[in-house]
Amino acid sequence: MKFSQSSLTVGELATGQALSVPVFHIAGKDSHAPKVFIQANVHGAEVQGNAVIFQLMKQLEQMDVRGEVTLLPLANPLGINQKSGEFTLGRFDPITGVNWNREYLDHKTDIASWYQQHRHLDDKALIAAYRLQLIESCNAHLNSEWGVTTGKRLAVTLQSLAHQADIVIDLHTGPKSCKHMYCPEYDVAAASLFSIPYTLVIPNDFGGAMDEAAFCPWWQLTEIANSQGRRLKVPVAAFTLELGSQERIDMDDALNDAKGILAYLSQRGVVSEYVQAAEMARYACYLKDYKKFHAPIAGMVEYKAELGHILYSGETLANVLRLDRFGTHEELTELVLNQDCVPILHFASASVYQGTELYKVMTNLFKLNL
Structure with missing residues (x-):
């Protein structure tokens, strides 16, 4: 089966040109199979997801696709083109300063x-009616007489597409990062199918990101229905995959991650072929145990802890060089943590202010099993 290509307008520049993104679509042959929506590159420097979408398309065109699949790479043209020298800055809307991935709509529906x-x-009819309610809520927001910000227009336009799907996957990367993913508590078993070694188990609550915007309304509906004695499973699954570090493309690595996504889609019946999940160790922690370490002093940082590997209590996390204090005991400061952890990502630059979010680490890990 071949993908069709169209474009989606997500805004306009001051000079009048439309901001548009490519959309690739396969209809699928079974209307009862889950519908899939996958997007990449909402943050400008986080480009590896585009390579994963490319590899997914190459694989899917050789497969028997049962469920409708919509793929949207290059999701944020304004952020992607927000360059300063050789670096891409597109993490925040330059007009408002808001994180592009925190602009999705909290519908605030009176679910009860x-x-x-x-x-x-x-x-079936209940799910269809609620899906229509969510899409109409997005459209009403976009057409508000008061208008919406540039970032909100982009996000809610993407969100309206995501609400049409049963499986939503948002592809990101970290600054300097190992692979990890975000998975809601109610669906943690799904994390054992992706080719991702570390999983952050997040509460079933809205925090502003695409995955939460996709699954939280359905979790809320399910909770209300179950409290009324109705046995209703959460009909929508949503995940954020962090595919390593920003500002890089690795096609072989992208193929591995595409196969992990296909293993999940295979298990869900989106494709007829059986795709084996990678044999690998997978670990998780709850979001409350995902800790941020802020630089206690400013300086030039030597990052010592290896990402994705256990750092034992008392081992060196990083060293901070202060040449202005050469010849004193403060010229080189060793930073350590007093508990075992796995460093997941660190700040991209070696030059840091005091208070910079230097590392994020997982603590109290547990093993996920296939």
Whole structure:
């Protein structure tokens, strides 16, 4: 099966040119199979997801695709083109300063009242009606008489597409990072299928990101329905995959991650072929155990802890060089943590202010099993 290509307008420049992104689509042959939406490059420097989408398309065109698949690379043209010299800055909307991945709409629907009005519907009709409600809410927001910010227009336009799907995957990277993913608590078993060694198990709550925007409304509906004695499973799955470090493309690595996504899609019945999940150790921790370490002093940092490997209590995390204090005991400061952890990512630059978010580390890890 071959992908069709179209474009989606997500905004306009001051000079009038439209900001558009490519959209690739396969209809699938089974209307009962799950629908999939995958996007990449919402943050300008996080380009590896585009390579993963490319590898996914190459694989899917050789497969028997049962479920509808929509792939949207290069999702943020303004952020991608926000360059300063050789670096891409596109993590924050340059107009408002807001993180591009925190602009999604919290619908704030009165779920209890909505469910009472629609509880007579069977599960299929209930899900269809709620999906329509979410999409209409996005469209109403975009067409507000007061307008919306550049970042909100981009995000809610993407969100309206995501709400049409049963599986939503948002592809990101870290600054300097090992692979990890975000997975909601109710769906943690799914993390054992992706080719990702570390999983952050997040609460079933809205925090502003695409994955939460996709699954939280459905979790809320399910909770209300179950409290009324109805057995309703959460019909939407959503994940954020962090594919290593920003400002890099690795096609072989992208193929490995594409195969991990296909292993999950295979298990969900999106493709007819069976795709074996990679045999690898996978570990997780809860979001409350994902710790941020801020630089206690400013300086030039030598990052010592290896990402994705255990750092034992008392071992060197980093060294901070202060040439202005040469000849004193403060010329080179060793930074250590007093508990075992796995460093997941660190700040991209070796030059840091005091208070810079230097490392993020996972603590209290547990093993995930296939």
